[in-house]
Amino acid sequence: MSDNRTNSRPTPEDIAALRASGTFDEAWYLGEYPDVAKAGMDPAEHFLWLGRRLGRMASPSPSGAVAALDGRAEPSANAPDFESVWHAKFAVAQGARSPDFAPRAMTTVRKPDGLPKVAAFYLPQFHPFKENNEWWGRGFTEWTNVTKAVPQFEGHYQPRLPLDLGFYDLRNTEVLKDQVDLAKLNGIDAFCFHYYWFDGHRLLERPLEAYLADGGQSLDLPFFLCWANENWTRRWDGSESDILMEQSHSLEDHANVFRDLMRFFSDPRYTKIDGKPVIVVYRPSIINDLTAMVSIWRSAAVDAGLPGIHLVATNAFGFSDPDSIGFDAICEFPPHNVVAGSRNSEKRWYNPNHEGNVYDYSEVVDYCTARMVSLDGTTASKRYYPTVMMSWDNEARKPGKSSIFDGCTPTELHRWLSQSVDFSARNHDAGQGLVFINAWNEWAEGTYLEPDRHLGHAYLWAVRAVLEERRPPAPSVEEIVAAANSAAGARSSDAAICLHLFYPDLIDELADHIALLRHECGVTDVLISVPVTWDSNEVSKAIDRLMPKRTYLTPNRGRDIFPFLQVAREAVQMGYVYGCKIHTKKSPHVRGGDRWRHALYSSLLSPKTAAAARDAFQHNSKCGIFAASGMIKSCGDPSTMRDNLRAVSRILDVTGGSLVELDRFVAGSMFWFRFDALRLALDEHFDADWFGPELGAIDGTMAHAFERLMIYLGFIEGFTLQVYTEAVYDPY
Structure with missing residues (x-):
């Protein structure tokens, strides 16, 4: 039997092998796809040459979608074809990429005035530092996890491999400059850096300190902070077991962390709403005496000559009511607080012992946009900042136990971000709204705007398209x-x-x-x-x-x-x-x-x-x-x-x-x-x-x-x- 991987026209031997496999239903195929008969083409030849590339079924059975890819019958719908796996991986080595692959944009996005600010969460863990060397081994960075991930099912995109920026080291400030230039090119208004403070001890601080020290000379993108205020644990998921670095959340710590934050609030690049510095707190509900912390912070802000601070909680771990804790707003933090059904039974697993779940990305988009619409025009909508994500997938951090949101495409991201920007524009004064993207560079969680070898700059194109489409002609x-x-x-x-x-x-x-x-x-x-x-x-x-x-x-x-x-x-x-x-x-x-x-x-x-x-x-x-x-x-x-x-x-x-x-x-x-x-x-x-x-x-x-x-x-x-x-x- 000949090899059809080049998509050349099938030979008589290929057609005979397909018919002999028992997986092709000729009468059903002709009835389901009337254009085949109109073309006057042998239906088996049509399937092998064109039909399968169009995603057409070989028969009405569940296995019809995967049947006869090379003329052989599949033993079951969930049995992986490891020869195909090898060819897929070899294709990546040869430079294969998605049909949605997009190159770097050549012009700066043209945004209309008055749109909500688009901010991307930013993870600063792409450099080695003392504590990670001790906890995970010398030289550990986020890339250590990213590069060792393997696919768990057919079509699972792992490992995630960077394109333009490479496997960068954030000790190099030229990397920060490249990131800033790329963000500005595509309409990102600010980075929201994750900030790590543990009772006076900072982690992952080097890139943020370099950003602050630059003063806007080359790193001129606005920024603000998200305090990742949970314990640092060995499990990567915020659980209280196996703690590596513990939070204090004492009254003294409330005052101390604010003093450190003031260094950033004073920077002219720092993002403000109504003149008030924006500070996101990841999990406010775990802070001891939170009411006292809010009071200490607001008083300290006024004492420092600020009109106040703009406190934003995330909706992680089920939190939903910023008013109850004296905060000004809440932002979504997907995949927290989203609803989607499991798609495990639909996948052809390479790892039959996978202990996680695969969810449908489009269902998440539907759920989150419906939730936004339900808030339209309410008091809560004025304090609500939507957030979008890309294809969240933490296989790199939890091998064989990952949660995977499958089916993200640039088109679906565009749909979600479009509705988020429009919601914020409807419910906030011009230029005062915020829309978050999770994230700029969460490579080990599979959700990043930075270009990779598979999609290139396609997600950044989705962002710029949303913004430019909202600019009317002058x-x-x-x-x-x-x-x-x-x-x-x-x-x-x-x-x-x-x-x-x-x-x-x-x-x-x-x-x-x-x-x-x-x-x-x-x-x-x-x-x-x-x-x-x-x-x-x-x-x-x-x-x-x-x-x-x-x-x-x-x-x-x-x-x-x-x-x-x-x-x-x-x-x-x-x-x-x-x-x-x-x-x-x-x-x-x-x-x-x-x-x-x-x-x-x-x-x-x-x-x-x-x-x-x-x-x-x-x-x-x-x-x-x-x-x-x-x-x-x-x-x-x-x-x-x-x-x-x-x-x-x-x-x-x-x-x-x-x-x-x-x-x-x-x-x-x-x-x-x-x-x-x-x-x-x-x-x-x-x-x-x-x-x-x-x-x-x-x-x-x-x-x-x-x-x-x-x-x-x-x-x-x-x-x-x-x-x-x-x-x-x-x-x-």
């Missing part, structure tokens, strides 16, 4: 666009360059190319789209340099594709016959991204190519797309389709057509085209919601699916691809 920008569109007049040629501008620093480069086209071959009309987040100077420059017939403000969704669909629909109404699709491409995830862009612009926007495209469309009424031969790629290459099959299938459900007929596509999504050839793509069904939030993924998005389909959608309508010979630089 009134001055809308006025500039309206005035320009009114003055531009009707079309002056049959051709329109449809240009999406995302990076304002590329305006001049494109304007120079288009000026040459206008001068030498009469292609004069340009239609541009720009993000709603652009400011008036950027929009004015684009209009002045490009002199467009129409300017459109678009949300940052669907990369260059959704803005193009918006512009092209209007272009059809304006009577344009053909055009050129161009966008401000940077491709940070590949080497030579700038060189690729330069090559594409020089080729497509040359007077020679523009004249050839005009001739092609005028002399061949069935020429639908005109593109450089060097940019034509095969849909038969597994790497081009593997992550795009689901999105492509969704589009074809609307437009008609069959996956098996896909042939070629234009890499880079820039080409000359006839508007009539893209009629199916211009269907109004494909709106902003269809594309979803911009999460930075390098492949597998709805925009990538449209890229794969542009030629084929014209083919369905009877149009053809015509190429001109040019070996454009190819970064792949």
Whole structure:
């Protein structure tokens, strides 16, 4: 039997082996997936080549989802395939990553004014120190636990491996600077450092002291503290057994800890609400004589010249009533106080003796958002700060006994954070709300924003998307666009360059190319789209340099594709016959991204190519797309389709057509085209919601699916691809 791991078309031997396995129900498969019969394809061949990559079942039985992955029957639904495990791990060693993988963002997030502050809890245990050397062995840091974790079931992402920042050591202040820069880039307003004080003895203090000593010269991100006021134990979970460092919580200690906190409160970077320093206390309910502590702290704050302090409790360990202890607010601390059912029975376990539980992340999102909504408009909502987490998983700390919240994706994090930000905005005065993220760097608990090898920067993209989506266009920008569109007049040629501008620093480069086209071959009309987040100077420059017939403000969704669909629909109404699709491409995830862009612009926007495209469309009424031969790629290459099959299938459900007929596509999504050839793509069904939030993924998005389909959608309508010979630089 041949090896199908390359996703190549199955051989007759593969198909025969599948049928012989007894795991494939042909009649059921044809009935369940009618597109198979429509395609005229052998159902067993379809399953092996396409169906399993689309997540389709081989039969209605529970084992149908895992059956016949290589033509063999599985002994039971929960029996792991260790050969597949090896291949999965080897793929990681070779650099495999999630379809949701996103590179570092190239521009700083553009947030609206007045949003709640987004703060990320920060764990400072990524450096060796004396006590940990004694308790856990010399050189112990958080990375010691992180790197030894192993997966407990099929699909369990362990170990967690860092990307850009590496296995850092927080004794190096350059690491702190890199973290601050990354947080600011993506819209994090503050770090909430865990602060460890034990009756005058500090632990994990070195990074925080370095942050304080910097004074904002390079570490200029605001910050505040969360006092982790429980005992330090050997079990990592706050239990009172096997205590390594004990809390005192005496009256004297109340005064002493506040004196130390004042050093931080006095820093101009320290986060305040109504002028009052924010201090989070992790477990206030275990503090002896808590009422006295609150009184001592509030009096000491006034004596120090502060208007007071803003005391925040967490809802860890079932706590829920800040009023009862004299605190000002409560913040969530998931996974504490969340509800979700166990999913243990659904997993195929590598470790059948695992003593923990697997929970559904999406159920947690549903529960927490419903709880927030129930508080809307109440007195309690004014004192409630929501918190989101990523895929919490403490296998690194509790091998074989972990609690795992499975199914976190950038999309689900975006959903949770969106509702949390909106709740806080509704229930707090502008700029006074707080939304927490647990956490910036809890690697041993599986919940971190920092980039890793699996998802890259995808979680940070989810954060920036939530913030940017809430920024409306400035009134001055809308006025500039309206005035320009009114003055531009009707079309002056049959051709329109449809240009999406995302990076304002590329305006001049494109304007120079288009000026040459206008001068030498009469292609004069340009239609541009720009993000709603652009400011008036950027929009004015684009209009002045490009002199467009129409300017459109678009949300940052669907990369260059959704803005193009918006512009092209209007272009059809304006009577344009053909055009050129161009966008401000940077491709940070590949080497030579700038060189690729330069090559594409020089080729497509040359007077020679523009004249050839005009001739092609005028002399061949069935020429639908005109593109450089060097940019034509095969849909038969597994790497081009593997992550795009689901999105492509969704589009074809609307437009008609069959996956098996896909042939070629234009890499880079820039080409000359006839508007009539893209009629199916211009269907109004494909709106902003269809594309979803911009999460930075390098492949597998709805925009990538449209890229794969542009030629084929014209083919369905009877149009053809015509190429001109040019070996454009190819970064792949």
